[in-house]
Structure formats: structure tokens, C-alpha cells
Amino acid sequence: MENDNFFQKVYKVAKQIPFGRVTSYGAIAKYLGAAKSARMVGWAMNSSHNMEEIPAHRVVNRKGLLTGKQHFDGTNLMQQLLENEGIIVKENQIQNFEKVFWDPYKELPVT
């Protein structure tokens, strides 16, 4: 498992995001022990479009803002997917972000 690339680890965590919950790039990065490399998490998501089915729409920045929605097929596809899970999104901003936020560092076992 330690042999997995950073990207693979990101995908692994992303897949474990519960339905109707979201997390941030930094949270994943911190869980992977690379809190300072939150940008790489986003970069991994960028590659994920061609990889396995990653719920990238459940990953937003620390403010709960859908910063990466523009990277989806449609301009509002990301919001559509989130709302489909019961998450309220307004102006690219997740409402009740604190409630739907899912912290892997807190929920997943530390490896």
C-alpha cells in the first residue's frame, strides 16, 4: 500500500467519501501526510477524469467552494451531482458545509 503513488492514495480516499458528504483537498492531503501539498490533490483529481470513477464532485476547497466545477463536462455538472446527493449548493458555495464536511483524518483509520 505504501508503494501506491500519491495519486493512487488520493483516489483511494476519494472513493471512500460517504454519499451526501464532501471533503476538502487539504483534508485529504493531510490524511496522506502531505498537508502542504494540497495542490497535488487537486492535480490528482485533474488526472482522475481519465482514471477510475472518482467522485471528484465531493471534493472542494476549504471554503466549500466548487472551485473545480469548471473542469467538469458541464459548467454546473458538479453542482448537479452534489444536489443529487442532498447537498445544497448556492453560487458555487456549499451550504451547511460544516455539516456535510467529511474529514478522512478523523473518520478513517490512520495508517
Place this chain on the structure above:
DNA sequence: ATTCTGACGTGGG
């Protein structure tokens, strides 16, 4: 090799 950019985060004001 060098420079810039980017789905980010933190700290200071």
C-alpha cells in the same frame, strides 16, 4: 535547466 501555472492552504492585515 528555467519559468509559469494551478481543482489549495495558511497567516497577517
Place this chain on the structure above:
DNA sequence: CCCCACGCCAGAA
């Protein structure tokens, strides 16, 4: 909360 500067690291030109 906003704005600004810096750090971080992988990839593209």
C-alpha cells in the same frame, strides 16, 4: 468574511 503574499510540488512550454 475579504485581500494579499508565500509555500508546495508536479507538469507544460
